[in-house]
Amino acid sequence: MDANVGKLYGRDAELRDAPTTEELKATVGSTAEHVGLTIDIVKEISDFKNEPDWMREHRLKSFKIFESKPVPTWGPDLSHLDFNQIVGFVRPKGKEYKANTWDEVPTEIKDTFEKLGIPEAERKFLAGVGAQYDSEVLYKSLRKNISELGVIYTDMDSAVREYPELVQKYFMNRCVPATDNKFAALHGAFWSGGSFLYVPKDVVVPMPLQIYFMMNYPGFGQFEHTLIVAEEGAQVQYIEGCSAPHYTKDSMHAAVVEIFAHKGSRVRYTSIQNWSKNVYNLNTKRALVYDNAVMEWVGGTLGSGVTMLYPCSMLLGKGARAEHLSIALAGEGQVKDTGAKVFHMAPDTSSKIVSKSICKKGGTVRYRGMLMVGAGCTGVKSNVRCDSIISDSDSKAETIPVMDIRSKDAVIGHEASVGRISEEQLFYLMSRGIDAEEALALVVRGFIEPIVKELPLEYAVEMNRLIEMEMEGSVG
Amino acid sequence: MSLLEINGLKVFADEKEIVKGLSLTVKPGEVHVIMGQNGSGKSTLLNALAGHPKYRAEGDVKFEGKDLLAIKPHERARAGMFLAFQHPNEVSGVSLSNFLRRAYVARFNKEISVAEFEKIMREKMQLLGMEKSFAERGVNEGFSGGEKKRSEILQLAVLEPKLAMLDELDSGLDVDALGKIAETIALIRKPETSIIIVTHYARILKNLKADHVHVMRDGKIIASGDERLAHKLEETGYSWINSSV
Numbered sequence: 001m002d003a004n005v006g007k008l009y010g011r012d013a014e015l016r017d018a019p020t021t022e023e024l025k026a027t028v029g030s031t032a033e034h035v036g037l038t039i040d041i042v043k044e045i046s047d048f049k050n051e052p053d054w055m056r057e058h059r060l061k062s063f064k065i066f067e068s069k070p071v072p073t074w075g076p077d078l079s080h081l082d083f084n085q086i087v088g089f090v091r092p093k094g095k096e097y098k099a100n101t102w103d104e105v106p107t108e109i110k111d112t113f114e115k116l117g118i119p120e121a122e123r124k125f126l127a128g129v130g131a132q133y134d135s136e137v138l139y140k141s142l143r144k145n146i147s148e149l150g151v152i153y154t155d156m157d158s159a160v161r162e163y164p165e166l167v168q169k170y171f172m173n174r175c176v177p178a179t180d181n182k183f184a185a186l187h188g189a190f191w192s193g194g195s196f197l198y199v200p201k202d203v204v205v206p207m208p209l210q211i212y213f214m215m216n217y218p219g220f221g222q223f224e225h226t227l228i229v230a231e232e233g234a235q236v237q238y239i240e241g242c243s244a245p246h247y248t249k250d251s252m253h254a255a256v257v258e259i260f261a262h263k264g265s266r267v268r269y270t271s272i273q274n275w276s277k278n279v280y281n282l283n284t285k286r287a288l289v290y291d292n293a294v295m296e297w298v299g300g301t302l303g304s305g306v307t308m309l310y311p312c313s314m315l316l317g318k319g320a321r322a323e324h325l326s327i328a329l330a331g332e333g334q335v336k337d338t339g340a341k342v343f344h345m346a347p348d349t350s351s352k353i354v355s356k357s358i359c360k361k362g363g364t365v366r367y368r369g370m371l372m373v374g375a376g377c378t379g380v381k382s383n384v385r386c387d388s389i390i391s392d393s394d395s396k397a398e399t400i401p402v403m404d405i406r407s408k409d410a411v412i413g414h415e416a417s418v419g420r421i422s423e424e425q426l427f428y429l430m431s432r433g434i435d436a437e438e439a440l441a442l443v444v445r446g447f448i449e450p451i452v453k454e455l456p457l458e459y460a461v462e463m464n465r466l467i468e469m470e471m472e473g474s475v476g
Numbered sequence: 477m478s479l480l481e482i483n484g485l486k487v488f489a490d491e492k493e494i495v496k497g498l499s500l501t502v503k504p505g506e507v508h509v510i511m512g513q514n515g516s517g518k519s520t521l522l523n524a525l526a527g528h529p530k531y532r533a534e535g536d537v538k539f540e541g542k543d544l545l546a547i548k549p550h551e552r553a554r555a556g557m558f559l560a561f562q563h564p565n566e567v568s569g570v571s572l573s574n575f576l577r578r579a580y581v582a583r584f585n586k587e588i589s590v591a592e593f594e595k596i597m598r599e600k601m602q603l604l605g606m607e608k609s610f611a612e613r614g615v616n617e618g619f620s621g622g623e624k625k626r627s628e629i630l631q632l633a634v635l636e637p638k639l640a641m642l643d644e645l646d647s648g649l650d651v652d653a654l655g656k657i658a659e660t661i662a663l664i665r666k667p668e669t670s671i672i673i674v675t676h677y678a679r680i681l682k683n684l685k686a687d688h689v690h691v692m693r694d695g696k697i698i699a700s701g702d703e704r705l706a707h708k709l710e711e712t713g714y715s716w717i718n719s720s721v
Contacts, residue, residue, distance in 0.1 A: 253548065311517065423529050428565040429575070432524050433553035433582030444576070446569030 023230040041088040041187045062178035062188025070181040076306045076335045088190045109345040138205035152198040156225045159196035182283040183254040187223045193225035199234035206238040226257040240271040252280040258285035261295045268296040274303035281307040291317030300327040312341035315349035322351040325451045329361030339368040348379040355386040356448050359395035366398045383413040441468040479504050485535035487524040494520045496695035507671045512692035518674040522641045526559040556638030560628040566616045573611035583635050600633040621648035633664040642673045658683030678706035
């Protein structure tokens with residue numbers, strides 16, 4: 001196994017060579033770093049970014065909402081989340097870190113990437129990739145032909161300056177307003193970085209666009225905002241891979257993803273999350289899907305301590321369709337409270353949800369689903385399938401599917417299974433010469449295969465490697 | 477030298493003794509058939525030899541002169557032992573070819589490219605009259621009873637074990653299908669490959685010649701002989717042996 005991969009995925013055994021916080025600071029440095037989440041920091045962010053008034057007001061309003069809302073208690077235990085220990089904003093030393101080609105990326109940054117072991121997928125697809133380094137978009141390169149097609153793909157901060165009307169039209173109003181939940185409000189106040197992707201009418205983006213997010217400071221909360229707009233008939237795939245080395249202080253991630261899939265468009269959003277286990281991963285991801293548009297969510301949540309993530313599709317136009325495919329893995333000390341929400345708000349809409357969860361060594365996976373069919377929405381079809389496998393008796397898998405069906409002719413399918421990886425199955429593989437660990441990894445890989453096969457090849461390879469590493473030492 | 481030498485083997489499931497002091501010697505190239513009624517312990521014997529974690533085995537078992545009970549199931553397979561299961565498990569999402577390539581690498585302790593391996597596998601599949609697409613299906617996933625047996629035999633052919641143990645090969649197969657499988661085994665078998673077959677019925681002997689036939693009852697071998705023993709058993713039924721011992 002590639003040693004770099006181990007570092008990237010933050011396995012303790014491999015961490016001796018990973019860069020220390022001090023090393024990282026020495027390479028990148030920062031001019032602004034404040035612990036705690038206060039209104040002064042909100043103002044400072046806005047000043048630093050030299051934002052238009054509407055955005056500044058949005059931040060201040062969001063902060064009030066954040067303060068007024070209690071921490072949700074219906075899900076996993078968040079009582080150890082200390083907002084006073086979170087760093088709201090960090091920016092790199094130099095202001096001009098944006099680059100359009102790999103050559104222009106400073107050597108010390110490349111070295112850091114090297115040390116962190118950014119996988120091949122990143123390097124191969126450089127032309128279509130941007131990577132977020134701390135709060136600022138550090139590197140971004142667009143293939144020329146994409147911009148020639150009229151596609152806008154830039155970091156969110158630049159988008160606010162350069163495309164104010166477009167951003168204001170879509171930013172945190174109809175899709176994910178700050179009032180949605182406490183963490184969306186927090187995000188609305190402190191958001192920084194992220195991507196803006198706009199695909200004009202009938203444009204098909206020929207390759208998946210990829211971005212990596214990383215969190216490299218202790219106690220550094222990352223609040224990046226992703227806004228994707230696919231105009232009528234447009235098609236685009238967007239891929240996000242996340243990683244962070246292991247730190248001892250709690251970190252939080254409260255991203256917001258907003259997607260608009262207009263009439264007849266097709267959007268696929270893929271994310272692989274693999275943060276170190278001290279990260280609270282509390283995201284809000286939602287898509288508004290209009291007539292005959294297709295929205296596909298493909299996700300893997302492997303790292304972090306507590307994850308709450310329920311990508312949501314609002315099927316607002318006739319014939320709209322959503323697919324949610326996800327893998328969640330929980331090991332020691334991890335809670336994965338994940339699922340999907342689909343609201344069928346128009347006739348002839350359809351959805352498919354496939355969730356695969358793996359828990360081991362005392363980890364908890366919980367599928368939490370919401371399926372709603374509005375009154376008068378005829379011809380709705382939905383199929384939900386959630387499977388879990390458990391590798392030992394200390395681990396826990398639960399399913400909480402909520403259905404609110406107000407239309408009589410809706411065709412709804414729901415299947416759930418919880419399986420234990422059986423001794424018999426492992427013995428069968430071992431009787432062919434395969435050792436216990438490989439046997440377990442093989443069973444798990446087979447289990448998630450229906451989802452992994454939807455990933456681009458590089459990611460599929462990475463995902464499989466990752467699962468193999470995760471399952472190491474799981475055999476008693 | 478003997479390939480397999482069992483002396484006073486006892487096998488327990490939980491604390492229940494199922495195989496109660498069994499001895500058996502298998503030389504290279506020999507075919508042994510173990511017959512017996514349900515519950516006689518014959519399948520338990522094979523599973524325990526392969527290292528099934530459900531069983532605890534005691535006694536002296538040597539495979540090529542080495543202590544078999546001291547090593548793990550995958551090490552037994554790598555040493556050249558193979559169990560064709562009566563009810564092989566499903567491994568959903570893992571293709572038979574991927575699974576078998578990993579097994580091949582483990583068995584022969586050498587890396588092999590996907591292309592090279594597929595060549596080897598295809599040859600065996602052709603020999604067995606199998607469709608190419610068969611290997612791309614998930615291991616035993618949605619396989620019929622017959623397909624499961626054929627998959628086991630394909631694995632046997634590719635892994636070329638020194639000792640092939642066939643557990644209830646004839647269960648769920650009609651006479652024609654069984655005949656075909658037995659023929660195939662005869663075809664892929666090398667002269668030095670030893671075979672232990674566990675079965676209810678002697679009919680497999682029509683296509684596969686046995687050197688020794690044993691009858692098991694209550695965890696012990698109670699009679700041994702040549703093929704004539706099997707035929708006698710087939711004609712007169714187990715009541716004959718029950719009354720005569």
